[in-house]
Amino acid sequence: MAVTGIISALxxxxxxxxLGRLVVPGRQSIPIWLTIVIGVVAALVGTAIATVLGVADTRGIDWIELIIQVALAAVGVAAVAGGYGRRKIR
Structure with missing residues (x-):
């Protein structure tokens, strides 16, 4: 993967x-780096799902693909924030 591909993925x-973090109600006490990782994973998985559904290659902005990606990011942020906030410091 080229450097431009890595930068654009980030x-x-x-x-x-x-966007996924904004969709989830309430405050999420997770670090920004974890939000970025969740976003990258959601973008990759969302693109794969959109490709399987046949909506990944449309003219203009791929709104359906974007909605899938943001929904996956919101689910990921909510899941990680729920588990991350329950950690106990010893």
Whole structure:
């Protein structure tokens, strides 16, 4: 993978992760790096799902693919925030 591909994946991951975090109600006490990781994973999995459904390659902005990615990021943020907040410091 080229450097530009890595940088663009990080930028997309940041955007998807932040949008997913905004969708989840309440405060999430997870670090920003974890939000970025969740966003990158959600973007990759969302693109794969959109490809299987046949909606990944449309003219203009792929709104359905974007909705799938943000929904996956929101589920990921909610799941991780629920588990991350329950950790006990010894």
């Amino acid at each position: 930028i997309v991951g940041i955007v998807i992760g932040v």
